[in-house]
Amino acid sequence: MNEVIIMIHGMWCGAWVWDNYKAFFEDKGYLCVTPTLRYHESTPNAVPDHRLGKVSLLDYADDLEKLIRRFDSPPILMGHSLGGLLAQILASRGLAKAVILLSPASPRGIMGLRPSVVKSFWSTLTKWQFWKKPMNQTFNEVSYSMLELLPPQDRQKIFKKLVHESGRVAFEIGFWYLDLKQAAKVDESQVTCPVLIMVGTKDKITPASVTRNIAEKYKSVATFKEFEKHAHWIVGESGWEIIAMDASAWLDKVLNIEQILVMPHVEQRNYKRISFQTPVIFSNNQLGIHSQGESRNYSLSGVQFMTETALKQGADIDLKLIEIAPGFNGPQPNAGHKAEVIWCKRKKDTSYDIGARFYELGRS
Numbered sequence: 001m002n003e004v005i006i007m008i009h010g011m012w013c014g015a016w017v018w019d020n021y022k023a024f025f026e027d028k029g030y031l032c033v034t035p036t037l038r039y040h041e042s043t044p045n046a047v048p049d050h051r052l053g054k055v056s057l058l059d060y061a062d063d064l065e066k067l068i069r070r071f072d073s074p075p076i077l078m079g080h081s082l083g084g085l086l087a088q089i090l091a092s093r094g095l096a097k098a099v100i101l102l103s104p105a106s107p108r109g110i111m112g113l114r115p116s117v118v119k120s121f122w123s124t125l126t127k128w129q130f131w132k133k134p135m136n137q138t139f140n141e142v143s144y145s146m147l148e149l150l151p152p153q154d155r156q157k158i159f160k161k162l163v164h165e166s167g168r169v170a171f172e173i174g175f176w177y178l179d180l181k182q183a184a185k186v187d188e189s190q191v192t193c194p195v196l197i198m199v200g201t202k203d204k205i206t207p208a209s210v211t212r213n214i215a216e217k218y219k220s221v222a223t224f225k226e227f228e229k230h231a232h233w234i235v236g237e238s239g240w241e242i243i244a245m246d247a248s249a250w251l252d253k254v255l256n257i258e259q260i261l262v263m264p265h266v267e268q269r270n271y272k273r274i275s276f277q278t279p280v281i282f283s284n285n286q287l288g289i290h291s292q293g294e295s296r297n298y299s300l301s302g303v304q305f306m307t308e309t310a311l312k313q314g315a316d317i318d319l320k321l322i323e324i325a326p327g328f329n330g331p332q333p334n335a336g337h338k339a340e341v342i343w344c345k346r347k348k349d350t351s352y353d354i355g356a357r358f359y360e361l362g363r364s
Helices: 015-026 057-068 082-092 115-120 139-145 152-159 167-174 208-217 240-254
Strands: 004-008 031-033 076-080 098-102 195-200 222-227 271-273 280-283 297-300 303-306 316-321 336-346 352-361
Touching: 004 015, 004 057, 004 082, 015 031, 015 240, 057 082, 057 167, 076 082, 082 098, 082 167, 098 240, 115 139, 139 152, 195 208, 195 240, 208 222, 222 240
Parallel strands: 004 031, 004 076, 076 098, 098 195, 195 222
Antiparallel strands: 271 352, 280 352, 297 303, 303 316, 316 336, 336 352
8 A cells, every 4th residue: 555644734724735745745656635624624704613713732633533543554644834733743642654744833832922923813812712712814914924925816815715713723832831731732752753844934923943943842753954935835835846855855765765776976066056946857657767888877758867876865967858848947958967866766667756956067
């Protein structure tokens, strides 16, 4: 059976948040499951279920645990924002093989309230007994806290999809020191699986300064990465593919997915990155990778590359593009380029997928 990824959405959202990531990881052979949290199935702008306001983090976690226990073995958990905190709770229950946290909400013991967070929730925090009521954000709050890097038209499209959230959940996360039930508590000693934590430096609702403390909490098993050109909507901002690729490469490593290896060689670097950062995915569904003599030339789906290094994450290869996809905005055909391997994976049909970032010749 293929590896399973349970993708857990954040506040005010639904399974639609994962459209990009679901397609990306399913293309790599994962079985992706995108549950919708309790009472989040309502139509946007509809009157929320009156029970939603008092739903707890533990209710969400219990619902997800029932789903996870349907599988024969613990799945991979991927959570965004609130979903990231739920993934932490579930991992502490021994329900995860690996965990990927994207802009995660912080657990009990880590003070997540910052001025930008208060501003993001201002319309809720100024309502009496918000902790008992369904709550939502204004368009300006959504734009400020989550969608600031998206074009205005995209902000409107996403805002129209958002539904109400539990006020109690917001209270349990933001004011954990007042919560007698300690719903947001996570025992880090019980989180023994690998954890990848990713956050944008421009994030205002789950700030990077807070997320660093989350990484410190799980330091014995955690890998932490910050992304300078990203904010909270890390699942759909321009360049989300780079983050997905990094997450995929990390999974390959921690799950011991076989990678391509050729003759090891230490190569001296004398080139620099160009400003162009779009990742290129080379895939071949029919022909496997093959050697063409001692020069170590290889061909993969219209792309020739040569390397004497181990072809794995971080390796450097020489690329010559023979064909490019329509509309591709990057290095042109028939020119030589340096590239860094972001990920590579051998598939069941003995062909390979490779993701790479291009370099240009120049001074190091």
